[in-house]
């Protein structure tokens with residue numbers, strides 16, 4: 001079976017396990033202060049292909065755009081989400097939802113979903129998706145925490161890691177990093193030793209004024225990640241994927 005991965009936008013990715021498609025962290029709409037910063041591959045939920053399931057790592061709007069996702073036509077699509085988020089999924093009109101703590105698993109169609117640790121200031125999990133010998137790690141927008149090394153211990157044969165790289169910091173807690181940066185992600189790539197890696201979560205912009213006044217993010221992130229990963233994790237093939245570009249595992 002061929003597994004094909006396609007970024008939608010930001011951290012929203014379709015992982016297609018031979019027709020069993022999982023959507024990660026849906027984000028469709030934009031608001032003042034929340035701009036995709038790159039063209040989205042799927043402008044509206046109605047444009048999505050049929051999904052076997054949806055995973056949501058945490059409740060931030062740019063990962064959990066349930067107001068927009070409520071337009072997705074299949075009300076029976078199942079969700080796996082961080083603990084505490086099921087009520088919001090049900091309120092959006094989707095009844096089939098399972099909350100996961102780290103290392104708990106469920107199935108979305110044929111795809112086995114295991115939650116993994118994360119740290120981001122609000123309750124968050126990352127996910128490992130598996131089907132028919134293909135294994136994908138989805139890093140949402142966590143910091144690089146030591147607990148993530150356990151993913152490698154439990155899933156030693158990762159085909160792909162999807163890793164955030166924008167190193168977001170928010171003023172006034174300016175020195176408090178909220179998301180791993182490109183160097184952190186390269187270090188995590190070395191720890192997870194996936195066959196392939198794709199950076200996510202880097203084009204987002206709050207707009208020119210807010211970017212300057214409120215946020216601090218790494219610039220030239222995909223290139224920085226590519227170079228750092230080449231040095232630290234030379235056995236992993238890095239692919240920088242524009243939204244909509246398919247990558248076969």
Ligand SMILES: [Zn+2]
Pocket residue numbers: 058060063120141
């Ligand atoms: Zn977030």
